Amino acid sequence: MSYPALLSLWIGVEEGQLPTRVQVSNRWTRDFPPNASIVLVGSRGSGKRSLGFIGATHLGRRLITEDHYFQEITGISRGEFLRKYGNQEFYRRNVSVLREMLEKNRTGCIIECGMGSLASEAQKAIFEYSKLNPVIYVVRESERIRRLLNLDEKDAFRLEKGDLSHRSCSNLEYYNLYDSSCDGMNSDDNGSPNVASRLKYAKEDFSSFLDFVTGQRFARYAYESPFSIAALPPECRSFTYALSIRLSSIPELELEELEAGADAVQLKIDTFLPDFQKTIAKQVATIRRKLGVPIIYYIEENMFEGTEYSASDKEDTYFKVLEYGLRLGVEYIVVDLNYQSDRVIRLVQCSGNSKVIGHYMMYENNSRGWDDESRMLQYRKAKSLGCNLVRFVRRTSDEGDNKTVRTFLKNIESIPDHLPVIAYNIGEFGRPSLIENRIFTPVTHPIMLSTVSLSKIRQFLPTAAEAMEALYQKSVLNPLHFYHLGISVFYSLSPAMHSAAYRACGMNNNFQSLQVFSLEDIHRLCQQSNFGGAAITQPFKVEILSIVTAISSHAKAIGAVNTLLPLRTLPDNRPPNSSTESLLRQASKRNVSGTVCGYYGDNTDFIGILNCLRRNTTPRNVVQPSKTTGLVIGAGGMARAAIYAMIQLGCRKIFLHNRTIENAEKVATHFNFWAAGLSSDGQVVRVLTSNKVPWPSGFNFPTMIISCVPAISVGAEAPANFEMPTQWLGSSTGGVVVDASYLPLDTPLLRQIRRVREATKQAWVIVDGLEVLPEQAIAQFELMTGRRAPKRQMRQEVRQNYHRYEA
Incomplete structure (x- = not known):
């Protein structure tokens, strides 16, 4: 294939329209001020308006649309x-208005550009x-745009060819995948809140993309627990795996079935x-939606096989394809x-927020071994070039190379x-x-071994589960016991969820x-040398605080712990302390047995509620500190976790209702002390003393309602069977109602909300306990x-096992 013909595939235009040489751009730094305004460009029908609503809501920014701004400045619409x-005059005025819109809104905005x-x-x-x-160029499947616009x-x-010109004026690119949550809706690109509210998957995808672009994802690390996998990037954790997928093999795969054990996906452009x-x-975009892990973007050597490239053409194209990966905001390149x-x-x-992995491929017949001094020189060169990581890969047929690579790594680590x-041998x-190897070991997946053409996968690669199982066999990792502890745990779905996760990941643990x-009782169980962690439930979440040695900032703010982790003796026999450095060392020793000399307390309940609220709150009910009101029952x-999530x-106006007023007052006092600076009057949480009282005047009706009372008996406590006073459900825009109880799943409150929704046609979104439960358990598994x-x-395990507990 000729160079011009390849380029026609590359940029998607006819061969006769191409330049003779791709120009490699080096103008982009992709390092932006944290609050820099973000511009969206692209074709009509690409979804810019809806993404603009989503982005503005997620980042708490002002949304500016070019059409509205033009009318605001000129007094009439663009068509008029x-x-x-x-x-001629429209063209001139359109450009001047656009320049003014950009220059006057350099910070704190999401700006959506129209066809101008x-x-x-x-x-x-x-x-x-x-x-x-x-400046983000939003692209979409051509046929979908054609159908939406009836062209x-x-x-x-x-339209498609004209749209390609947006690549020349943008520095980032976002592919807007179809969102199946909009099935049955007329989801045109009018950016209406009713459309945007249904874009659940797009909301998660685009919000995550913006977090990466703005660096907000990294800023959040400081607030995470040292035991959270978000506290450290994958290259700083032990034994992380990169699922190796060739671009050409993706059509043969059901990607969502490949998630188990992968910390990243290595996308091989082949x-x-x-x-x-x-x-x-x-x-x-598909990998992000289906698997939700970082992407390592790698161009395989065989991509250029069968081409008529000169060395210069090959190098130009290689770096052009790499730069395109940076435009897509991949995490590693x-x-x-x-x-x-x-x-x-x-x-x-x-490279912006993308990390660069410097790569050396060594072939057995024309390279020196791992113990050659040139390896160290190559490492120093990679560091001097500004690489964030270095990867050495050697093809070998000598088993002795496995010993020398260990020595090489030890020398680097000193x-x-x-x-x-990253250093490993490949081949038989x-x-x-x-x-x-401890960082981004390439792995395959059992499904790939049976569905993907053998020429497209490495037969010698282990699966992530096989690699993990081998670590248990070598006693690098130890089998541990995990528990769900409380008074009423007979109906718990936690063992099913955690056990399924252990099997999928190749971990030799048990959960009961x-x-x-x-x-x-708790202390006695958790003193065993093979104790790995415990999920704490009623009525010990607050009481357990008295025995923890260290606590996360989240659990401290909430005043409750639902996750207990062991702290073990440090290498120099010092007792553990609560410093971040010490806790990070403790976290690196997870999955290894030993003496338990203290406990670390955390809370994942709020994560389950937070994720559900983010996913189901509509743009019409976006949280506004001065207006939004929340209501918590219990x-x-x-x-406590629900209040913290809000x-x-x-949210700065939260009401609490509980049948024992004294307990509600204690919770309100706790949060008003902790969050005193967040409200002008020092009151973030207020107590509703009775369900007979009218909704307090001066406050909007709640648009976030969370019930945290059990619908079954717990110990000597009778079931709550709570229903809302109808007068409290006065929000004209509806809202989201979360019931954390899942036995029974169809609680009195949720039945009531369905009746109200049917009668009033208000847009109340219902979230049941089976949506909340796995969200907190997922975070708990990762902490443990x-x-x-x-x-x-x-999530599947919850749905499949729930029927065993239905009355």
């Missing part, structure tokens, strides 16, 4: 302006803006395909360090402030080195529910094991 003043961005002068203005601000083939072709850029963008150093440096300079290093004899009646540990979302949870399996 065009009819009144003609094409296709004008060449407008694109020059956007290009200049992109030097300091993120014939000719008009669809013209072939040129029609409409190459859009194909890569779509598959990156692999660069072959055999290319020119100045090209690598330019790539590093424009260097102060060394870069994370390389598996021991893959098992022992045990009834306990005192803290002494005053136990789960109610505060985390920005330090492994990424197989979320799909855990």
Whole structure:
């Protein structure tokens, strides 16, 4: 295949329209001020308006649309302006308004550009803006745009080709996948809140993308528990795995079935395909939605096989494809360090929040071994070029190379402030080195071994479960016991969820529910040397605070613990302390047995509620500190977590109702002391003393309602069987109602909300306990094991096992 023909695949236009050489761009730094306004450009029908609503809601920013801004400045709509003043004046005015819109809104906004961005002068203005601000080109499946806009083939072709010009004025790219949560709706691109409210998957995808672009994802790490896998990136944790998938094999896979055990996906660009850029963008977006893990973007050597490339053409195209990975905001990008150093440096300079992995591939017949001094020189070169990690891979048929690679890694690790290093052998004899490698070990999946063409997968790669099982066999990791402890745990679904996760990940642990009646019972169980962790439930979530040695900031703020982890003797026999450094060392020793000399307390209940609120709150009910009101029913540990979740979302007016007023007052006092600075009057939480009282005047009706009272008996406590006073359900925009109870699943409260929704046609979104439960359990599994949870399996296990407890 000729170079121009390959480029026609690359940019998706006819061969005769191509330049003779791809120009490699080095202008982008992708390092933006945290509050820099974000611009969305792209074709009509690409979904920019809905994504703008989602982004503005997620980041708490002002949404500006070009159409509205034009009318605000000129006093008439764009269509009226065009009819009144003609094409030439409309073009001139359109560009001047766009320039003004951009320059006057440099920070704190999401800006959606309309079709005016296709004008060449407008694109020059956007290009200049992109030097300091993120400009995201939103793309979508061509056929879907055509159907949405009802275009014939000719008009669809013209729109698509004109739309490609947005790549020249943008520095990032987002592929807007179809969202199945909109099935049955007319989801046109009018950006209406009713449409955006149904975009559950798109909301998660785009919010995560914006967190990466703005660096907000990294800022949140400081607030995480040292035991959270978010507290440390994968390269700083032990035994992380990268599922190796070739671009050409993705159509053969059901990606959502591949999540177990993977900390990342290594996407191997192995072939040129029609409409190459859009194909890569779509598959990156699909991996994110289906698997939700970081992406390692890697160009395989065989991508250029069968091409008529000169060395210069090959290098230009290689870096062009790499730069495209940076446009997509991949978390890691692999660069072959055999290319020119100045090209690598330019790539590093424009990498933004993407981390660069410097890569050396060593072939047995033409390279020296692991013990050769040149390996260390290569490591130093990678560090001097600004790489974030270094990867050494050697093809070998000598089992002795597995020993020398261990020595090489130990030498690197002895260097102060060394870069994370990935090093392993590949081939028939390389598996021991893959098992022992600690960072991003490439793995396959059992499903791939049976469904993907053998030429597209590495037969010698272990699965993540096989690699983990080998660590247990070598006693690098030890089998541990985990518990669900409380007075009423007979109906618990936790053992089913956690056990399924252990099986999927190849972990040799067990999880059981045990009834306990005192803290002494808990302490006795948790002193075993093979204790791995415990889920704490009623009535011990608050009481357990008296025996913990250290506590997360979340659990401290909530005043309740639902997750107990062991703290073991440190290497120098010092007792553990609560410093972050010490706790990080403790976290690195998870999955290993030993003396228990203290406990670490955390709380994942709030995560389950927080995720459900974020996923189900509509843009019409977006949290506004001065307006939004929340209501929590109950005053136990789960109610505390619910209040904390609302505060985390920005709600500053929360009402609490509990049948024992004294307990409610204690909870309110706790949070008003903790959050005193968040409200002008020092009151974030107020107590409703009776369900007979009218809703307090001066406060909006609640749009977030969370019931945290059991619908079954707990110990000597009678079931709550709570229903809302109808007068409290006065929100004209509806809201979201979460019931944390799942036995029974159809609680009196949820039945009531369904009746109210039917009678009033208000948009109340219902979230039942089977949606809340796995969310907190997923976070709990990750805290306890330090492994990424197989979320799909855990959610499925809840639904499959729930019927055993139905009355």
